[in-house]
Amino acid sequence: MKKNLIAQSTLLILIAFFTINCNTSTQNSTTKNAEFGIVIHGGAGTILKENLSDSLEKAYHSKLQEALNAGHSILEKGGTSIDAVQAAIMIMENSPLFNAGKGAVFTNAGTNELDASFMDGSTLNAGAVGGVTIVKNPITAARAVMEKSDHVMLSGEGANQFAILQKLDTVDNSYFYTERRFKSLQKIKNSETGSSKLLSEHNDYKFGTVGAAALDKSGNLAAGTSTGGMTNKKYGRIGDSPIIGAGTYANNATCAISCTGHGEFFIRYAVAHDVSALMEYKNMTLEAAGNEVINNKLVKVEGSGGLISIDKNGNVSMPFNTAGMYRGYMLDNKEAKTFIFK
C-alpha cells in the first residue's frame, strides 16, 4: 500500500514535469508588466563612450527623452499606440542627431532618399515608403499608405506624388542637408578610391535608423521605423526599414518591433517577423525571442544591429549586438529611461 502511494506520487510528479516541459523553458509570461508604454531607438552601431563628447551624449539622452515624453503623453491620455509611435518618431526625424528626416545620410548621387514603415498590430494593416525625397516626415507617409491606400508599399517618385495628394508636409530635398552627413559622404567616397581604412572607421554609415513601438490602454500594439538609409547608397538600394516583417512588425497576438542595423541581414533573416513567430509558435518570451534572433542567429553571420520591442503585456526588450544603441522606454506612469552604451 505504501509502495503504491510512492509510485502514485512519482507518477504525479513526472506528469507535472512533462506537462511543464511541453511548453519549453522559455514560457511566455502572462502577467501584466505595464498597462501601456513606449520604447524607441535612434540607431545601433559602433557607438563608443570615448568617441562621444559629454555634450553630445547629453543631447542624445535629452532628445530620446523628448521623443518618449511625446509618445507617452498620448498613451497616458488614452490615445492610440499609432499616434504615440508617430509622435515619437517625428521628434527624432526632426532632429539632425539621427539618420532619419532632417540629418539623413546622403546617397552616392548627393541626394537624400528616405524610407519608412508603419504597422498596426490590431488589424495587421501596414504601410511603407521607399526612396521619398520631399516628405518632411517620412513616417507620416508610411502611415498614410497604411490608412489611406489599398497598398502596403509605395516607392520613389510615385510615393512623393502620393504624399502630395495626401497633403502631407513636403519640403525641398535640400531641407535634409546637414554638413556632418555631407562630410561623411565625401569621406566614404574618398576611401573608395584610396585606402579602405576610412571605410571601416566609418562603418557606422550602415546603421542609422529611428523607430518606436507602443502598447496603448486598449491593448493595441503598433510599430514604426524611419531612416535615411546607408551613406553613399547606389542603385536605388532599399534596406530593411520599409520592409514589413524585416524592419518593422506589430501583432496584438505577440509584440511590436522596430529594428536597426545592417539592413541586408535583417531582410534575409526576416528579423521582426521571426521574433513574433518565435513567441507565437515556440512560446518564447519577448526577451528570449529577441535574443535568439539578434544575439544568436545574426551574431553567427556577423549581422550587426539591434531592435526595440514591447509585447502585449507591457514587457520591453531592447537586444543589440553592437557596441551601442540609442534607446529608451517609458512605461505606465514611471520615469523615462534612456541608454546609449551596453
Added chain:
Amino acid sequence: MKKNLIAQSTLLILIAFFTINCNTSTQNSTTKNAEFGIVIHGGAGTILKENLSDSLEKAYHSKLQEALNAGHSILEKGGTSIDAVQAAIMIMENSPLFNAGKGAVFTNAGTNELDASFMDGSTLNAGAVGGVTIVKNPITAARAVMEKSDHVMLSGEGANQFAILQKLDTVDNSYFYTERRFKSLQKIKNSETGSSKLLSEHNDYKFGTVGAAALDKSGNLAAGTSTGGMTNKKYGRIGDSPIIGAGTYANNATCAISCTGHGEFFIRYAVAHDVSALMEYKNMTLEAAGNEVINNKLVKVEGSGGLISIDKNGNVSMPFNTAGMYRGYMLDNKEAKTFIFK
C-alpha cells in the same frame, strides 16, 4: 506487488503519451519523398474552365511543362536548385501567357515595371529588384543582386543601371508590350471613371506572377518569383514578389516557397516566412503549414492567392484559395504534372 506493477505500467504509458504530445500532432515528416525536384506556378486568380478556350488551356499546360522540363533537366544532371529555378522562370518570363517579362501588365502610366526576387536556401542569401524597366528577364537581375552585390534589394532606375553593369540582357521597354495586356489597362481605366462592374470582372489584374522552387541532388533549396505587378498600378507600388519573406523564401532547414496573389496581404502576413516558421517552430508538415497560412489565415481576411513549395525531403505542396492557379511539379525521374483548376 501486482498493484505496484500496474501503477508502474500506467506511469510508463503516461510518460510516453506526454513525450509524444510535446511535438504536437502535426509531426514533420522525415522520410524522403524525392531526391530532387521542381515546382512552379504561373499565377493564381479567378481562372475558370468556362473562360478558358481549349487551345489556351492547352497552351498553358504546354508552357508549364516546358518550364518544368528546363528546370528538371538541370537538376537531373546534378545542377543547382538556383540554376533550375532561373531556367524555369525565364521560360515563363519569355512567354506572353504570364504576367512577367514579355506580356507583363501595364502601369497607370502605360509602361511596364517589373519586380523579381531570388533566395538561396543554403546560405540564406537573397536578391530582389523592384520596378526595373529594361531587363529582359528580371529574375536574372534578382540573382545578380544576390550573387554580385552587397545588397538584397535594388529599385527603379538604379536597379536598371546595376543590370547594365552586370551585362544582363536589356531591351527597350516596348519589348514587354502585348495587345492583350494593353487592352486590360484601357478597360480598367475606363471602369475607374465609369461603373465598377468592369473592375470586378477584371479582378485578375491583381494576381499575375510566375515562380519556381527547387531541391537539388545536394539537398539545397532555392526559390524565385517574377512579376509585372498589378495592372494600372500607380505611385511606384511594390507588391510581395520582390519582398523576401513575403513573396519568396528558401531555407535548407525547412522549405523553398514562391507566392502569387493579392500582394498586400502576402506582405502583411509575411506569408513565405510564416510557412517556414510554422514548420521550424511548430513541427508542421509543409502541407499543413501552407494550408494554415493560405486556407486559414488569408481566407479569414479575404486575402486571395496561393503558393508553390518544396521541402528538404522533396515533399511538394501547392495550396491556393482562388478558383485556379497555373501550377505543376516534376520529381526525381517521374513525369511532369501540370494543373490549372481546383
